[in-house]
Amino acid sequence: MGETPLMTCARTGSAEGVAALFDHGANNVNAPEKSHGQTALMWAAAQENPDVVRVLLAHGADVHTRSTSHVLPVSLGGNGGNFRDAVLMPQRGVTPLLFAARHGRIENARLLLDAGADVNEAAPNGDSALVTASFSGQGKFAAFLLERGANPNDAGAGYAALHTAVLRGDLELVKALCAHGADPNVRLKKGSRQQRDSSWFAFSGALVGATPFLLAAKYAEIEIMRYLVAHGADSRLTAEDGLTPLMAIAGAGWTASGSANRRGQNFGVDAAQLIMASGERPTFEGTKLALELGSDVNATDRSGNTALHAAASLAYTTVVQLLIDHGAKPDIKNKNGKTAQDLMCRDKSGKLVRPVGTVTPACPPAAQ
Numbered sequence: 001m002g003e004t005p006l007m008t009c010a011r012t013g014s015a016e017g018v019a020a021l022f023d024h025g026a027n028n029v030n031a032p033e034k035s036h037g038q039t040a041l042m043w044a045a046a047q048e049n050p051d052v053v054r055v056l057l058a059h060g061a062d063v064h065t066r067s068t069s070h071v072l073p074v075s076l077g078g079n080g081g082n083f084r085d086a087v088l089m090p091q092r093g094v095t096p097l098l099f100a101a102r103h104g105r106i107e108n109a110r111l112l113l114d115a116g117a118d119v120n121e122a123a124p125n126g127d128s129a130l131v132t133a134s135f136s137g138q139g140k141f142a143a144f145l146l147e148r149g150a151n152p153n154d155a156g157a158g159y160a161a162l163h164t165a166v167l168r169g170d171l172e173l174v175k176a177l178c179a180h181g182a183d184p185n186v187r188l189k190k191g192s193r194q195q196r197d198s199s200w201f202a203f204s205g206a207l208v209g210a211t212p213f214l215l216a217a218k219y220a221e222i223e224i225m226r227y228l229v230a231h232g233a234d235s236r237l238t239a240e241d242g243l244t245p246l247m248a249i250a251g252a253g254w255t256a257s258g259s260a261n262r263r264g265q266n267f268g269v270d271a272a273q274l275i276m277a278s279g280e281r282p283t284f285e286g287t288k289l290a291l292e293l294g295s296d297v298n299a300t301d302r303s304g305n306t307a308l309h310a311a312a313s314l315a316y317t318t319v320v321q322l323l324i325d326h327g328a329k330p331d332i333k334n335k336n337g338k339t340a341q342d343l344m345c346r347d348k349s350g351k352l353v354r355p356v357g358t359v360t361p362a363c364p365p366a367a368q
Contacts, residue, residue, distance in 0.1 A: 002034030010040040015051035022059050030062050037068025038094075045096040050107040063117040066093040093124040101129040101145070104138035109145070119150045126156030134164040135192075135201065139173040152182035158190035159203060166215040167201050171224050174212075184233040185211050206253065209240035217245035217290060218253070220282040225249075225289055235293040242301035249286035250307040250323070251314045280316045287311070287319050297328045304334035312343040317352045320344065 006026050009017040018040075022029075032039050041061040044052040057063070097117045100108045109129075113119055122128040127135070130150040133142040142161060146152060153160055162182045165173040178184060191205035207215070213233040216224040225245075229235055238244050243252060287307070291297065300306055308328040311319040320340075324330065330341040345353050345363035353364065 002032070004028055004031050004033070004040065006031075007033060007040045007043055010044040010049075010052050010056065011047065013047055013049040013052060015049070015055050018052055018055045022055070029056060029059050030065060032065075032068065037066075039065055039067075039096075041065070041096045042067060042094070042099050045105060045108045045112065046099040046103045048105055048108075050105075050111060053108045053111050057111060057115050061096075063096055063112050063115050066095050095121055097121055097129050098123055098127075098132055101133040101138065101141060102136050104133065104136070104141040106141050106144050109141065113148055119145055119148045120154060122154070122156050126158065128154040128156060128161075130154060130161045131157060131159070131164055134161040134168065134170070134173060137168050137170070137201070139165070139168070139170040139176075142173055143176045146176055146180045152177050152180045153186065155186060155189065157192070159188050159192065160186045162186060162212045163188055163203070163210075163215060164201075166212045166219065166221060166224055167203065169219065169221050169224070171221075171227065174224055174227060178227075178231045184213070184228050184231055185237060187211060187237075188215075188239075206241065207239060207243075209238065210243070211237045213237070214239060214243070214245045214248055217286055218248035220249060220286055222282055222286050222289065225286060229293060235290065235295065238299075238301075241303075242299070244290075244295060244299050244301070244307070246287065246290040246295035246297065246299070246307045247301060247305070247310055249283060249290055250310040250319060251283060251316065252301070252305065252307070252310040254310075254314065280314075280318060283311075283314075283316055284318045284322060287322055291322070291326050297323055297326050298332060300332065300334070303336075304332075306332050306334075306340060308332075308340035309334060309338070309343060312340045312352075315345070315352045320352065 006018065006021055006028065009021055030039055039061070041053065041056050041063070044056055095117070097109060097112050098121070100112060120128055123132070128150070130142055130145045130152070131154065133145060142165070152162070160182065162174065162177050162184070163186070165177060188203060188207050188210045190208060191203045211233065213225060213228045213235055214237065216228060235245055298306055306328065308320065308323045308330060311323055328340070330344070331339050333339050347353050
């Protein structure tokens with residue numbers, strides 16, 4: 001509602017059309033539409049139309065104006081909830097630069113910054129333009145912002161760009177952030193809330209306290225793990241619940257019977273089976289690296305679980321053996337009284353197989 005001809009024309013990408021409207025008396029360049037308070041410049045900034053942005057700026061478009069509302073479904077459980085449990089929450093205060101960051105429009109951003117936009121401006125929830133770009137998978141845009149002076153350590157939303165770069169598996173952005181002074185040991189302060197569906201990238205509230213290295217371990221990003229350690233990351237730092245990088249890479253928190261990948265993205269059971277089948281090698285490599293870096297193989301988290309509990313529940317034979325070879329004790333009981341040995345189901349040939357059931361896992365009859 002309230003869409004002006006200028007907005008409509010800006011969205012089409014016709015710089016000539018926008019200029020013609022100004023030539024014929026359009027004087028409402030900063031007028032917002034009524035639904036979300038967005039302006040023509042915001043719409044243009046989100047598109048790959050720098051010529052339109054240039055014309056709007058030349059006619060007085062305000063780079064500092066903010067939208068009044070942008071409704072997104074969010075989970076109130078620190079991104080641990082399902083979409084069906086989500087509520088609609090207005091996300092106010094998005095600027096043209098933040099629109100450009102979300103969509104990776106570098107040339108638009110260059111024009112906005114040259115016109116006076118603040119490279120470190122943030123949405124009300126604390127997401128800076130840099131974090132927004134990184135979180136949205138716009139690594140090249142984020143690197144551009146760093147070159148323009150963006151603060152690499154801004155964590156107003158509870159997480160920094162280095163966290164989101166690791167979440168996205170963007171090694172090149174990790175390198176750029178470290179080169180610009182990002183703290184390799186910055187802690188995750190809270191989970192992210194925005195979640196349209198379970199395939200979105202998001203931080204679970206259970207990861208509070210996690211460092212970029214721990215996240216790289218959780219997501220089995222081995223090259224990122226190596227790079228971070230080489231650039232000052234402490235491989236021994238844990239999350240608030242005691243989760244260690246070794247536990248994370250061994251598969252802690254990843255349900256073998258589920259249909260989600262290591263990032264919690266749900267792609268269906270068939271896809272998850274392929275993920276599980278192809279996941280043992282990077283898990284082994286990452287576990288080996290964590291052990292080489294001095295991880296305590298028998299450390300326990302808040303629930304009393306060890307890395308061996310995690311590897312055994314995934315039935316990753318090579319990882320289980322690697323941990324045992326490095327002194328892992330299979331008889332440590334967690335708070336439910338379960339040992340890693342209890343989770344090691346073997347078939348008649350002695351091959352490790354997965355337990356059945358998610359609440360009370362048990363060995364299948366053929367594996368007794």
